[in-house]
Amino acid sequence: MSLQTVGSQRLYRQIAEQVRALIAGGEFAAGSRLPAERDLARHLGVSRPSVREALIALEVEGLVEVRLGSGIYVRTRDGATRPARARAAANDWGPLELMRARELVEGEVAALAARHARKAQVAAMASALDRMREEAQAGVVPREGDEAFHNAIALACGNEVLSDTVRGYWHARSGPLSTRLGDYFESPASWNAALQEHDAVLDAIRDRDGTAARTAMHHHLQRAYNRYSASWRRAHSS
Structure with missing residues (x-):
C-alpha cells in the first residue's frame, strides 16, 4: 500500500496556487x-491580508513583479525563470498573520x-534600544537590536514557554516573505517611529x-502592522 503524507497548507499558499x-x-x-487586491479577495472569498501574503509569496518566487505606483504584473517568460530570492517553505507563516499573533502574545x-x-533584565532592554539607535544612525536596518529588545522582554516575563x-x-x-514585506516597509521614518514606541x-x-506595558506593546505592534500594510498598498496601487 502506497500512502502519501497528509499535510496542511497555509491559506495564503492556497491562494497563491490558484493564481499560479x-x-x-x-x-x-x-x-x-x-486584478486589484480587493477584487481578488472578493472573488476568492478571503481577506485582503491573505491575498497580500499570497502575492508576496508569488513575488518572492519570481512569478510576478511589483511595479511601484502601477500594480502587480505577471513576469515574462524570461523574468519568470530568474532565480527567486528564496522560496518560502509550505508551512511558513504569513507575515501579516504573524504580526497579529505577536500583538496578542507580546502584549x-x-x-x-x-x-x-529584574534590574539587570531592564538594563538589557535598554541596551538593546541603544543598539537599535546605533544601527539606525549608521544607516543599517536595526533588526538585531529590535530582536534583542523583544527577546529581552520575553526573557524577563518569567515564563519559558512564552519566551520560546x-x-x-x-x-x-x-523568512523570505517577512523579509520581502520589510523591503517595502522599513525606512528611517518607520524605525524612528518604532524606537519611540519601544x-x-x-x-x-x-x-x-x-x-501600561501591555497597552504600549499593543500600540507598537498595531502601528507596525499598519505601516507594513500601508507600504505594500503604496507599492502597487495605481
Whole structure:
C-alpha cells in the first residue's frame, strides 16, 4: 500500500496556487496586470491580508513583479525563470498573520515583564534600544537590536514557554516573505517611529505598570502592522 503524507497548507499558499494555476492556464498572460487586491479577495472569498501574503509569496518566487505606483504584473517568460530570492517553505507563516499573533502574545509578555523583570533584565532592554539607535544612525536596518529588545522582554516575563514562543516568532520573521514585506516597509521614518514606541514599552516596564506595558506593546505592534500594510498598498496601487 502506497500512502502519501497528509499535510496542511497555509491559506495564503492556497491562494497563491490558484493564481499560479490561472497564470499557467493563460487567464493572466505574461506581462499583464493582475486584478486589484480587493477584487481578488472578493472573488476568492478571503481577506485582503491573505491575498497580500499570497502575492508576496508569488513575488518572492519570481512569478510576478511589483511595479511601484502601477500594480502587480505577471513576469515574462524570461523574468519568470530568474532565480527567486528564496522560496518560502509550505508551512511558513504569513507575515501579516504573524504580526497579529505577536500583538496578542507580546502584549501579555510585556505586562508580565513589568511585574517580574529584574534590574539587570531592564538594563538589557535598554541596551538593546541603544543598539537599535546605533544601527539606525549608521544607516543599517536595526533588526538585531529590535530582536534583542523583544527577546529581552520575553526573557524577563518569567515564563519559558512564552519566551520560546517569542523567539519562534522572530525565527519566522527571518523568512523570505517577512523579509520581502520589510523591503517595502522599513525606512528611517518607520524605525524612528518604532524606537519611540519601544521607549514607551520600556518606560512602562521600568515603572512596573503591567497595564501600561501591555497597552504600549499593543500600540507598537498595531502601528507596525499598519505601516507594513500601508507600504505594500503604496507599492502597487495605481
